[in-house]
Amino acid sequence: MQLSVEAVAATALLEVVRISALPAKRDAPYPGRTVTHWVGDEAADALTLIENLLGSGKHRCGFSPGWSVRAYEETLESVLFEAAFCFSCHEVRLHGTAVPPDLAVQFFDADGADAQALLSLFREAAR
Template identity: 70%
Template sequence: MQLPAHVLADTALIEVVRISALPKKAGAPYPGETLAHWVGGEVADALALMGSLPGGEQHRCGFSPGWSVRGYEKSLDIVLFEAAFCFSCHEVRTHGAAVPPDLARQFFDVDAPAARQLLARFRAAGS
């Protein structure tokens, strides 16, 4: 998964969300329960893990994401990005103030170790 370099440098907090529905309009936050807040080294580790996701091919499921992460800048007022992960169709959709349109849809290999680690982190946040 790709994010602009300044997003990686400026993200101070990541909010982990268990998605309960799709947003009602494009660009709106994915609704759901916030399960965790990652700060400091957890942010760096999560961004590195997401950045190491190898590309993959699209699978058809209709995009039903289960997990989302929101990256906030240092003042915590601006959401730099939100990334919603669908482990069924191998797609991550991103939007936010710092996400260019060409990075809005990306595909990843859900069987890769990095994808399995990311999913395990999401699940651990919910327990």
């Protein structure tokens, strides 16, 4: 999966959200419960998994994401990007100040090892 190199380098904190609904408007944060915050090695490891997600073809499910990560820079003032993951249709939607339009919608192999490791991290964070 492609992320902005600058955004990854600037990320100081990842907020993990268990999504409860789709946002009311485009580019709004996905509503849900924040389950954890990752910093340091935890954030770096999660970003590496995300960047290593293998591409996939489009699957149809209607896009019903279960998890998102919000990346913040050191000041925590604004979200660099939010990535919402649907493990059913293998789609991830990104928005934020560090997301160029051509990276806003991507598809990943939800059954791949890195995707399954990321999903395990999400589930563990929610316990």
